[in-house]
């Protein structure tokens with residue numbers, strides 16, 4: 001585990017999906033023995049939000065003190081020198097005043113080894129007392145509208161369960177032009193990732209497989225009305241790579 005000095009609390013702003021897509025590689029870099037290879041057990045566990053050292057919290061609507069119980073519980077355990085725990089508070093702009101206040105002390109000076117990443121779309125809803133205790137990072141707004149961003153995130157980070165993916169497609173139809181645009185962007189994303197893997201001497205195979213799939217997809221774009229089938233097929237092929 002890396003022990004570079006790190007602000008105890010950070011406040012990241014951007015759109016929800018975008019921030020998840022940023023937090024995942026950030027934490028992978030932190031915990032992966034191989035600088036965030038994206039394919040090892042640690043990297044996979046982080047992507048699936050199953051990693052033992054990362055506590056993801058997302059309120060259903062507004063935060064309640066109950067949502068934060070896990071934070072206070074975990075904080076009461078002292079960590080060894082080589083241990084780190086991250087709390088990722090998604091939608092931190094939905095922290096009520098009471099909830100925010102309950103975190104103030106921990107965010108300012110958490111016990112050794114504990115870190116907070118607060119994610120929010122709108123910082124104007126974050127209490128100044130919280131904001132002033134955090135290192136601020138802003139991420140560019142989405143390249144796409146919400147629906148396309150969701151697909152982009154899915155195919156660049158984590159495939160959701162097949163059933164929920166199908167349901168998503170059903171509810172959010174995508175047209176042929178949007179499909180092409182998105183495939184272009186995904187292609188660029190995976191090419192970058194490939195370049196990174198080459199430079200860092202990491203396993204390129206799983207990345208290369210996805211690039212091949214995307215290349216073929218670009219050569220055979222969906223026929224009018226065929227986008228849903230196209231994405232279904234793409235999903236199955238990506239799923240087979242992971």
Ligand SMILES: [Zn+2]
Pocket residue numbers: 028032033034035036037038039040041042043
């Ligand atoms: Zn890794």
